[in-house]
Amino acid sequence: MSNVLEKAFKEKALIAYVTLGDPSLEDTIQYCKALIDAGINIIEIGLPFSDPIADGPVIQASHQTALETGEDVSVKSGLTLIKTLNEYAPEIPVLIMAATNLIMQFGYEAFFKQAEEVGCSGLIMPDCSIEMIHSINQDKPSASVPLINLVSPLCNKERLRKIVTQSQGFIYLLSSTGITGEREAFSAELSQFVNDIKQIKDIPVAIGFGISQESHCKKLSKFADGLIVGSHFVKLMQDTSTVKEGIDAVCNRVKQFKAVL
Amino acid sequence: MKNPNKDGFFGNYGGMFVPDTLMPALAALTQCYEGIQDDSAFIAELEYYLHHFVGRPTPLYYAQNLSKQCNQKIYLKREDLNHTGAHKINNTLGQILLAKKMGKTRIIAETGAGQHGVATATVCALMGMQCNIYMGASDIERQSLNVKRMKLMGASVSSVTSGSKTLKDATTEAIRDWMKHVENTHYIIGSALGPHPYPLMVRNFQSIISKEAKEQIIDQSGSLPDIVMACIGGGSNALGMFYHFLDDKTVRLLGVEAAGEGLSSNQHAASLSKGKPGILHGSLNSVLQDENGQIQLAHSISAGLDYPGVGPELCHLKETGRLEAYAVTDKQALQGCKQLAELEGIIAALETSHALALLSDDAILKKNQTIILCLSGRGDKDMETIANHV
Numbered sequence: 028m029s030n031v032l033e034k035a036f037k038e039k040a041l042i043a044y045v046t047l048g049d050p051s052l053e054d055t056i057q058y059c060k061a062l063i064d065a066g067i068n069i070i071e072i073g074l075p076f077s078d079p080i081a082d083g084p085v086i087q088a089s090h091q092t093a094l095e096t097g098e099d100v101s102v103k104s105g106l107t108l109i110k111t112l113n114e115y116a117p118e119i120p121v122l123i124m125a126a127t128n129l130i131m132q133f134g135y136e137a138f139f140k141q142a143e144e145v146g147c148s149g150l151i152m153p154d155c156s157i158e159m160i161h162s163i164n165q166d167k168p169s170a171s172v173p174l175i176n177l178v179s180p181l182c183n184k185e186r187l188r189k190i191v192t193q194s195q196g197f198i199y200l201l202s203s204t205g206i207t208g209e210r211e212a213f214s215a216e217l218s219q220f221v222n223d224i225k226q227i228k229d230i231p232v233a234i235g236f237g238i239s240q241e242s243h244c245k246k247l248s249k250f251a252d253g254l255i256v257g258s259h260f261v262k263l264m265q266d267t268s269t270v271k272e273g274i275d276a277v278c279n280r281v282k283q284f285k286a287v288l
Numbered sequence: 289m290k291n292p293n294k295d296g297f298f299g300n301y302g303g304m305f306v307p308d309t310l311m312p313a314l315a316a317l318t319q320c321y322e323g324i325q326d327d328s329a330f331i332a333e334l335e336y337y338l339h340h341f342v343g344r345p346t347p348l349y350y351a352q353n354l355s356k357q358c359n360q361k362i363y364l365k366r367e368d369l370n371h372t373g374a375h376k377i378n379n380t381l382g383q384i385l386l387a388k389k390m391g392k393t394r395i396i397a398e399t400g401a402g403q404h405g406v407a408t409a410t411v412c413a414l415m416g417m418q419c420n421i422y423m424g425a426s427d428i429e430r431q432s433l434n435v436k437r438m439k440l441m442g443a444s445v446s447s448v449t450s451g452s453k454t455l456k457d458a459t460t461e462a463i464r465d466w467m468k469h470v471e472n473t474h475y476i477i478g479s480a481l482g483p484h485p486y487p488l489m490v491r492n493f494q495s496i497i498s499k500e501a502k503e504q505i506i507d508q509s510g511s512l513p514d515i516v517m518a519c520i521g522g523g524s525n526a527l528g529m530f531y532h533f534l535d536d537k538t539v540r541l542l543g544v545e546a547a548g549e550g551l552s553s554n555q556h557a558a559s560l561s562k563g564k565p566g567i568l569h570g571s572l573n574s575v576l577q578d579e580n581g582q583i584q585l586a587h588s589i590s591a592g593l594d595y596p597g598v599g600p601e602l603c604h605l606k607e608t609g610r611l612e613a614y615a616v617t618d619k620q621a622l623q624g625c626k627q628l629a630e631l632e633g634i635i636a637a638l639e640t641s642h643a644l645a646l647l648s649d650d651a652i653l654k655k656n657q658t659i660i661l662c663l664s665g666r667g668d669k670d671m672e673t674i675a676n677h678v
Contacts (some may be wrong), residue, residue, distance in 0.1 A: 032296040038595065077583045078456060078568065080463045081307040086452055094582065101580040127305055128567040132581030154305050154567070158295050180468070201309060 031147045032069070032120045032173070032196050036231040039288040040068035040253035041281060042259055043245075046086065047072050047108060048093035049148075056111055058133035058277075063116045065278035066285050070119060071151065071255065072108060075100045077124040081153035085258040089265070103134040105140075110145040120148035122175065125154045125243055143171045149196045151175045154180045157190045175186070175199055180220055191224050197231040197253065202238070218250040245287045256284070290534060292601075296484020296571070299607060301600035304483040305567045313470045318485045320390050330385060337381055341414065342371045344378075344496065348504035348660070353631040358647045359655045363513070364663040365501045365529065368636065369469075371406050374665030375497060375525045376407035380476055382493035387474035394418040394473040396464040400427055400455030401591035401639075402434025403665060404478030409443035419443040422462040424454040427591055434669060450460050452585050479522025480599035483570030487600050494528025501660055503534045509658055517542040518662040519643040520560065520613070521592050523599030525664035530611070540612060542652075543602065544643045546588035546616035557586035559598040560606050560614040568597040574606075589618035589673060590638035592665075596619040614652060620645040622677050625667060637665035638673065 047055055059070055073082075074088035082090070093100050102125065109121045125143065130138050130152060142150065150172060152160070160174060173195030178187065178229050180203065192200060202217060221232050234247050235255030245256055263280065265274035296302045304314055324330040336342040346366045355362045364555050367375035380397075387395060398406030405421040412419035421438055425447045428435055451457040466475040473546055479488040498516070505513055516533050518526035520543040533539045548556035556562065561575050566575035568583055576584040576596035586596040605611035616624070619639055624645030629635050637645060643661050646652065653659070667674065 076581075077451065078460050080460055080569065081467075083464070084450070091451070126567070126581075128575075128577070128583075129564075129581040131567060132577070132579070153307050154570075156304050156306060156308060157313050158311075159303055159305055177308045179307070179311075181309060181312045183312060190308075 031118060034118065035068045036197065036252050038068070039064070039248045040255050041256040041284055041288060042069040042233055042235070043067050043281065044073055044255060044257035045072045046089040046093050046261065047074055047105050049075070049089045049264070050092060050270060051096060052098050052100070052108070055108065058270070058274050059108070059112055060115055061278050062281060063112070063119050065281040067111070067281055069122065069253065070112065071122045071124050071156065072105050074102060074105050074123065074125040074129050076129060077127060082266045083258055085262050085265070086230055088161045089261045094122060101137060102107065102129055105145065106141050106145045109147050113146040117146070122149040122151060123147055124151040124153065127159070134261055139172050149173045149175045151199060153177055153179065157186070157193060164193050166247055178224070180216060182240050186225070187223060188227055191227040191230065194228070194230055198231050199211045199255065200224070200232050200234045200237045200251070202234055202247070217247070221250045241283055241287045244284045254284070254288070292484060292488055296487070298487070298604035299600045300489060300565070301572050301603040302484055303572050304570065306483045306570045307310070309465060309467045310483070312471060313466070314483055316390065316483065317386070320386055321485055321489050323544045324386065324389065330389065334382055334385055338378070342377055342381065343369065345500045346370060348501055348508065350508065351632050353630060354647070357627070357631060360647065360653065361509070361656070361658045362647065363505060363508070363658070363660045364634070365497060365660055365665050367497060367525065367662060367667035368634070368640070369514040372403070372407050372410050373668065374403045374407065374637065375494060375528060375662070376404045376478060377410065378496055378528065379478065379490050379493040379524060380404070380407040382577040383474070383476045384415050384417065385490070387417070387476070388415060390474065392472060392474040394420070394469065395421045396422065396462050396465050396473055397476045397478060397486070398422045398455065398458040399478065400424070400594055401457070401669060402427070402431040402438070403452065403592060403669065405443070405445070406437050407475050408478070409438040412443060413441040420465070421445045422448055422458040422465070424452070425449045425452040427455065427458070430591060431669065432638050436547065439446040455591070456583065463569065479524040480527050480601060481522045481569060481571065481573070481597065490524050490602060491527040491531060494524050495531035497525070497528035497662060498530060498532035501529070505660060506553055510537055511658070512539055513660045514657040515540045515542055515659045517544065517643050517659060518603060518645065519543070519593065519639050519664060520545050520598060521595055521639060522597070523602040525662050527599060527601060529660070529662035530605070534610065541605070541610060542646065543611055543613045544646050545613060545615040546590060546593040546621070546642055547617045548587040548589070550617055551615055555587040556615065557588040557593050557595060558600065559586070559596060560602060560613040561615050563596070563598070571600050573597045573600045574603045589621060589674045590642070590670070592637070593642065614646055616642050622674065625674060626678050634663070635667035636663055637667045638670045640664045641667070
């Protein structure tokens, strides 16, 4: 496991999702730097994809915006961004989240080689089940860039064991996909789920999906090692009239969330 | 190899490229589907409805005028005579019985032209299930009659306004809905696409087409055909038409894709001929995409072929040389439709018309062949488009 990632989980980690190139590549760089300055622990760079099945409408719209700019928002461009961010703040791990097809077309082997070179701390492919990762792993020369697996609370014990045993970096645990009310009810089960994971292997667990309130952060951080915020930040950026206002609004939230972790 | 491996691969294609949330649902579906293979009550119920509700077996009709015109012996497998006017209901009926068996109470589906949506709404009305159809906003506009049919049968139709507002976006939206409501909802995929076990399951439910056709052709002509052909969008009617002939190596299997405005125009839907291996909507298949892996828009005059991917089993059959893939343009398809209407008094769907158009290509077919062509659907839904062009 990458050293910076391990260190980032020494405290309760706040992880921000950022779409590459929304609204522009230059803005993405400034936005990430501002997040780092505001105290974010880990950044997850989402590569825009034309048909994201694993993302909700807010992030899909963000992908669409990035694709429509006509800028280079490819895997290569994502890796270049990571290099820039690593030079700015080498202690902040930066991950790539991408639809499997994007990595496949780039070439799995080429990806892992270049990702290691730029200091990418992990790869998340949300539409790649553990069974499919196995078929990809054969092309993967080393474990220098961890593949981070997603787990849903619907996962049964047997599969959970399989996923956790093979996992590196951390486990990305999905909260529920339902509405907010349901999520409140879910947390008791989620804490049990985190326990189950820890019993299998001592690996950090970060929870994501639908986190938008300090109360969520407070509650979930009691048992999670990290929290991932995606749509909430993306939406704040979308809802403000200038990029600067958006960045300020998100950084403000980062500080508020960090304060309750 | 006719069945995929345990991970759902037909050779190099297929798989289960879905978020973890859906894996338990796919496992449950696989288990339930395996369970019905020798469940005589299930099979009897399916056969009952296929016969009394759908109207099977469909005729294998010797098209004498068309045969004369083309210098071939052409038999049409009349899937257009099924209830709801296309082959789609063979699959929706099978899947809704499965959904019932799994205790699901809600059905969702994607649709392009609306044929699969109508076939789904139909079986939902029959079985008293809640039904929600995802359809691209552009398609809703183009296919308003089918939208009305679905609504009349009690389905709700959700307009999809993301992306290109067509079938691929409707599919994405349906997958998302499934992720949210996976515990009470079954997703009826309309073609031999998506994650395992869908490509296998849809093919098997559709394989009744070739099961009947094989018996019928031997009965009527005394031997196996030289050629079996079908149009290819996602591949459900093609695989259904090919399946029972796969092992008959003397039988040529011909698939006809949509070349739209021409294969060199970038305005086509010929995923088998022009795509490259990629992952779309849960499986590795032959996908129209740019060099970075972004999915490209497909184009065809027929909404049912207008999709940038194709079923994994067809990709495998093409790669191994068992399937010959061709493509015909919008213009040729319209011509094929017109020819059949004039010569035989049958108005075929524009999807099917792509296969019909290839009948006049002697270089590919050679003369005096015995041919079965899957007449996958009727053309009523396309009348406006046809009237505007012919």
